[in-house]
Amino acid sequence: MRRIRNPLVEHQIDLELQLKRRSFTSSHHRRRRLPLVIILWSFLVRMRRGPIPDDDDAVPKKGKVVTTKPPPILLDELIAEILLRIPARSLVPLRNSVCRSWRTLISSSQFAKDHLRRSMAVDPGLTHPLMAYYSQTYSYPIIGVFSVRSVMENPPHEPTKVVPYEGRRFRLIIGSCNGLLCLHDEERQDGFIISHRAMLWNPCTGFTSQPLEIGGLLCTCGFGYDHVNDKYKLFAILDNKSRMFTFGPKSTWRTIQDFSRNFRDGNYRGCQVNLVGLFVSGTGTLNWLFHRYLSFVWVLSLDLVKETFNQFSLPNRDSDDDHRVTPQLGILRDCLAVCYETKKTHWTVWLMKEYGVPQSWTKLAIIPHHPLLGRRPLSLQPIYMLKDVLLAIAPSGKFVLCNLNDGSIDIPNIDSSTDGMPKLGPLTRNVSARKFQLYHESLVSPFHFGLPSCSSEMRLIKPSL
Numbered sequence: 001m002r003r004i005r006n007p008l009v010e011h012q013i014d015l016e017l018q019l020k021r022r023s024f025t026s027s028h029h030r031r032r033r034l035p036l037v038i039i040l041w042s043f044l045v046r047m048r049r050g051p052i053p054d055d056d057d058a059v060p061k062k063g064k065v066v067t068t069k070p071p072p073i074l075l076d077e078l079i080a081e082i083l084l085r086i087p088a089r090s091l092v093p094l095r096n097s098v099c100r101s102w103r104t105l106i107s108s109s110q111f112a113k114d115h116l117r118r119s120m121a122v123d124p125g126l127t128h129p130l131m132a133y134y135s136q137t138y139s140y141p142i143i144g145v146f147s148v149r150s151v152m153e154n155p156p157h158e159p160t161k162v163v164p165y166e167g168r169r170f171r172l173i174i175g176s177c178n179g180l181l182c183l184h185d186e187e188r189q190d191g192f193i194i195s196h197r198a199m200l201w202n203p204c205t206g207f208t209s210q211p212l213e214i215g216g217l218l219c220t221c222g223f224g225y226d227h228v229n230d231k232y233k234l235f236a237i238l239d240n241k242s243r244m245f246t247f248g249p250k251s252t253w254r255t256i257q258d259f260s261r262n263f264r265d266g267n268y269r270g271c272q273v274n275l276v277g278l279f280v281s282g283t284g285t286l287n288w289l290f291h292r293y294l295s296f297v298w299v300l301s302l303d304l305v306k307e308t309f310n311q312f313s314l315p316n317r318d319s320d321d322d323h324r325v326t327p328q329l330g331i332l333r334d335c336l337a338v339c340y341e342t343k344k345t346h347w348t349v350w351l352m353k354e355y356g357v358p359q360s361w362t363k364l365a366i367i368p369h370h371p372l373l374g375r376r377p378l379s380l381q382p383i384y385m386l387k388d389v390l391l392a393i394a395p396s397g398k399f400v401l402c403n404l405n406d407g408s409i410d411i412p413n414i415d416s417s418t419d420g421m422p423k424l425g426p427l428t429r430n431v432s433a434r435k436f437q438l439y440h441e442s443l444v445s446p447f448h449f450g451l452p453s454c455s456s457e458m459r460l461i462k463p464s465l
Contacts, residue, residue: 080105084118088127088179088204088441091115112443116178119442120281120334127440129384132173132181132203135421137433139170143181143458144419145203148438151412152386152401159415162427164461165203166420173435174234175223177279179204179442182223182234185211198234200247200446201458203439208457209446212251214238220259222277222286226304232449233304235277235286244307249450256307259300274329277302281334283355289329289338297327299336301356314338315350315361330382331438332390337364339379339392345369347380349390365390367402370409374398384438397432420461 083091083106095106105111119127129148134140143165150160167185174182180200187195196218197211214236221236234245235256242259245251277286284304291297297317301310314327317340325341336352346368354360367373367380367390374396381393390402391412401410416427424433447453 076101080111080114084111084115088115088119088443091443092205106443107445109448112445112448116442116444119440127179127442129438129440130203131383131436131438132176133434133436134171134173135424135433136435138421138423140421141167141170142420142461143167143171143173144416144421144434146414146416148384148391149386151399151414152384152389152391154413156410156413159413162414162416162419164418164420165458166461167458171199173437174198174218174221175276175279176437176439177223177225177232177281178444179440180232180444180446181437181439184214184218186217187211198245199457200232200451202442202445203458204441205443205445206455206458206460207445207447207453208455209247209451209453211457212247214245215253220272220275220277220288222279222288222302224277224279224286224304225281225284227282227284228305230449235302235304247446247449247451251451257309259302259309273326278329278331278336280331280336280355285355287329287336289327291326299329310356312356313358315340315358315363318343326378328379328381332364332382332385337382339382341379342366349380349382365402365404367404368407372396372398372400372409372411383436393431393436397430398428399431418461 079102083094083102086094091106095103116127130145131148131151132143132145134143144162145165146160146162154160167183169185169187171183171185174184176182179202181203183199183201185197185199186193187197196214196216198214198218199209199211201208214234216236216238218236218238221234223232223234225232232247234247236243236245237259238253242256243253244256245253271291273289273291275288277288279286286302286304288300289297290300297314298311299314301312302308303310315338327341328339330337330339332349332351336355337349338352339347339349342348346366348363349365349367350361351364352360353362373380373394378395380395380400380402382390383393383399384391388404390404392400392402394400399412399414401412402408403410411428414427416424419427421434427434445453
């Protein structure tokens with residue numbers, strides 16, 4: 001029988017999903033799409049059982065020919081279209097629990113790319129923003145993870161739980177891109193460092209790459225994605241040289257254009273604010289903030305495609321601003337963002353609408369000083385924005401929720417009591433002893449680009465009963 005694509009069925013599925021999404025909340029994300037999976041599974045079961053008898057002819061009668069209906073036909077491409085509309089975290093258990101064809105489909109590199117592309121361009125609800133962190137003061141071999149959406153949507157009496165993952169040793173987070181976290185660790189023998197290694201980890205799928213020798217300590221560095229050549233790259237300054245490491249079957253360091261000369265010449269001599277470059281999705285760039293006596297501030301940008309550097313200025317500051325307060329760089333709505341203290345009375349958040357074009361800096365928000373925010377020689381650090389609420393780290397060292405409509409400031413309720421880092425104290429009280437990295441869930445895994453992978457380097461710590 002020739003299989004015919006039925007646009008009406010696809011349209012009906014799409015309408016059903018849209019109606020379900022309108023009632024979506026972070027605490028009920030599994031219920032939202034589960035009925036669709038059950039429907040699809042029932043189709044597959046019925047197809048395996050063979051022809052389906054007519055209802056009136058379920059019991060054969062004397063002298064009457066029993067007729068049967070042909071089994072329902074669900075095209076492979078239609079199954080793929082349905083699965084592309086399911087969040088990454090819900091697809092992971094389906095990968096190993098339904099059938100071999102689903103496992104092959106969900107595990108494929110192309111499906112992971114299609115799902116990621118759809119989540120970024122069509123349905124951001126498919127990929128949940130999460131926050132990963134590690135201890136900066138103690139060598140806990142643990143990375144804590146919590147849901148950013150829950151932090152921003154849960155009522156104050158409902159805390160957001162931290163989920164801890166334990167590794168074989170203490171690891172730093174260099175950066176994140178397309179659901180992958182780039183981790184750095186040191187291998188020691190008899191108390192001495194014998195090697196520095198990097199590893200990619202997708203907390204959603206659980207897969208990690210095998211640790212790769214990288215030859216030195218990473219200070220100025222960054223991790224991102226070259227979307228033109230479909231390559232994941234790690235940049236670092238090693239032995240006073242700018243190096244680029246491409247993850248793949250033959251991962252090696254290459255020397256590229258010198259990083260240091262881009263901020264040590266006469267026009268751009270200054271101080272580096274952030275050691276780890278911020279990756280801006282869609283532009284293929286890593287970005288570092290520099291300043292000269294805090295009166296002149298600019299961004300140094302590394303194009304991961306061309307592997308060349310560029311510079312552009314930040315919004316002009318008023319002459320009566322306190323230039324002793326360091327601005328903070330961030331990513332909001334997939335755009336580069338910066339926050340200044342203005343006139344010693346408020347913070348101003350700017351958004352770069354067109355990347356690399358200084359004239360496109362647009363004022364996004366003005367946040368007045370507030371007792372909960374504190375006053376230090378640091379600006380507010382923008383983290384994530386959901387509708388008109390901004391999640392940020394305040395100079396007081398706390399996570400804060402800034403409502404840009406009514407100007408209210410709230411402290412989110414984050415329960416870190418089970419994160420395995422007891423010496424750090426509650427996360428709600430202070431975040432300064434931790435280093436944070438925002439990432440989005442995806443199905444992208446290291447084995448998609450030729451890296452040997454395993455699932456034993458990082459394991460979920462289940463809560464004790």
